[in-house]
Amino acid sequence: MRKTGKTCILLAGLLCLAEAFSLASAAAQPQAAAAAVAAASQAMAGQATNGQANGGRANDDQAMNRQAGNGQAANRLLADDQAAAGSSAAQVPLGGSEAAAAPQIAFHARRVRIVWPVVARAVRYEVVLLSGPEDTPDNVVARQDYIYTNGVELDLTPYGDDAAGLYWKVYPLDHDGHAIADSTTPLPIASGTPDPTAPLPTTEFEQMDYAPLYPVFSWIPTLGAKHHIIEVYRERDGEKKLVRTLTGGEYDVYEEGGYTVPGRYDWRVRAVDDAGMPISDWSAFSSFEVTAPTPVAALGDSITHGGGAMSVPPGYLIYDWETYSPVPVKNLGYSGNTTAAMLERFERDVLPFSPRVLVIMGGVNDYRGTTYGSETVANLEAIRAKCDAYGIIPVFATVTPINPGLILRYGQIEVPPADWQVHRDYINHWIMEQTYAVDVASALQDANGWLDAHYTTDGLHPDDYGKREIGERIGTYLAAHFPWITDRLVKKPVPQALQTQP
Numbered sequence: 001m002r003k004t005g006k007t008c009i010l011l012a013g014l015l016c017l018a019e020a021f022s023l024a025s026a027a028a029q030p031q032a033a034a035a036a037v038a039a040a041s042q043a044m045a046g047q048a049t050n051g052q053a054n055g056g057r058a059n060d061d062q063a064m065n066r067q068a069g070n071g072q073a074a075n076r077l078l079a080d081d082q083a084a085a086g087s088s089a090a091q092v093p094l095g096g097s098e099a100a101a102a103p104q105i106a107f108h109a110r111r112v113r114i115v116w117p118v119v120a121r122a123v124r125y126e127v128v129l130l131s132g133p134e135d136t137p138d139n140v141v142a143r144q145d146y147i148y149t150n151g152v153e154l155d156l157t158p159y160g161d162d163a164a165g166l167y168w169k170v171y172p173l174d175h176d177g178h179a180i181a182d183s184t185t186p187l188p189i190a191s192g193t194p195d196p197t198a199p200l201p202t203t204e205f206e207q208m209d210y211a212p213l214y215p216v217f218s219w220i221p222t223l224g225a226k227h228h229i230i231e232v233y234r235e236r237d238g239e240k241k242l243v244r245t246l247t248g249g250e251y252d253v254y255e256e257g258g259y260t261v262p263g264r265y266d267w268r269v270r271a272v273d274d275a276g277m278p279i280s281d282w283s284a285f286s287s288f289e290v291t292a293p294t295p296v297a298a299l300g301d302s303i304t305h306g307g308g309a310m311s312v313p314p315g316y317l318i319y320d321w322e323t324y325s326p327v328p329v330k331n332l333g334y335s336g337n338t339t340a341a342m343l344e345r346f347e348r349d350v351l352p353f354s355p356r357v358l359v360i361m362g363g364v365n366d367y368r369g370t371t372y373g374s375e376t377v378a379n380l381e382a383i384r385a386k387c388d389a390y391g392i393i394p395v396f397a398t399v400t401p402i403n404p405g406l407i408l409r410y411g412q413i414e415v416p417p418a419d420w421q422v423h424r425d426y427i428n429h430w431i432m433e434q435t436y437a438v439d440v441a442s443a444l445q446d447a448n449g450w451l452d453a454h455y456t457t458d459g460l461h462p463d464d465y466g467k468r469e470i471g472e473r474i475g476t477y478l479a480a481h482f483p484w485i486t487d488r489l490v491k492k493p494v495p496q497a498l499q500t501q502p
Helices: 009-026 030-044 066-070 157-165 339-344 373-389 404-410 420-431 464-481
Strands: 111-115 124-130 140-147 151-155 167-173 216-220 227-236 239-248 252-254 263-272 286-290 296-300 330-333 357-361 393-397
Touching: 124 151, 140 151, 151 216, 216 263, 239 252, 239 263, 339 373, 357 373, 357 464, 373 393, 373 420, 393 464
Parallel strands: 296 330, 296 357, 357 393
Antiparallel strands: 111 151, 124 140, 124 167, 216 252, 227 239, 227 263, 263 286
């Protein structure tokens, strides 16, 4: 048996170094991160924004215990706002100067929903309410933090008639509550949606080249709601036919069954109480399209499935490596998968899409657990054999590294065995001996062979920088080696905000 390494002295000894490196990386470009907020805002001004909600499958250890934290997030009066006002850099408008200077209008609402662009590497957000447009500590009325979505519903009843004159701003925060960028420029409370009657879906499937096989449905929740119901319909003969009903938590739900039948799917969400009784209307429908065949697909675990910054679920462009691939790739990832699980679901999940080329990237959940590298290689060999049997070209990508220091620091993921690198290297050595193999791991690791803290928050999942490296390397490799397939594929444009992401 391999040792679990839970009390690994080496990891504990290196914790301080990893922590310092991680904090330095997170603070390296606060002004650039704030600039990204402005760039994304310009593209989204005047419309309800899709964004990122909390997420992560429990068996993939990506989820945080956010409901406990959210319980601390009730509006609380500020004794001082020195931390919130501490940044000396110029603040960035969220909706542009015209929005910031919008005249006060009649505004009578008990609740309001405010939305802002997702900030790269933000684990959570803090909303600060101001008594007027001047962004000074004296004007701070209240603050609400532990917000894990890029929007929130606020209760305005404590402010009575004064609510119409309130302004709001947002700070993007790291795991420990430190601002990673300047706040947004204050906007009038009337810029939000008054008295919303339903949750707001925040998925970005329609912007992807292909919808993921296993979508994660997410939303900005109704005020105070802890449970939600999701309905998924497929359009047939001009009508919507209910195909699935899912029970979700506060912000999202992971789909356990893949969508392999081609067609247009529509989904909606509503809030319910503990007894399952509705406490909101149904949201407007959001949609995604399932198409087949897909010439290029990717089989993998959470690294392929998507998500990042500890709290952002899969299904959003910023933390999806397929976004950055110059070649369209169908996402067949499933969070928490081992290579044994990937092998088991091959026929069910791969064959319906008849790919000519299959990118295979798995093994991180093997070597960080108790699976020997030789067992992982045996599973990958079996996947290769299946590809050969079905006329699919397998392209193996090296398994990504991890950062035990960050894993130990945040305590959200089981600490890996002390010999994880031995097994990781064994797997990657075999991968690079295959006919078609692309090395993504070397671009993500530091001098110690760990996942560079610049690329990750939780020590396991690469964030936007890492996903960009993976996507660009895999896509470039595919285009160079299979031009007779890739040259005919049309890539959807990547949003400008992600093209300019620091």
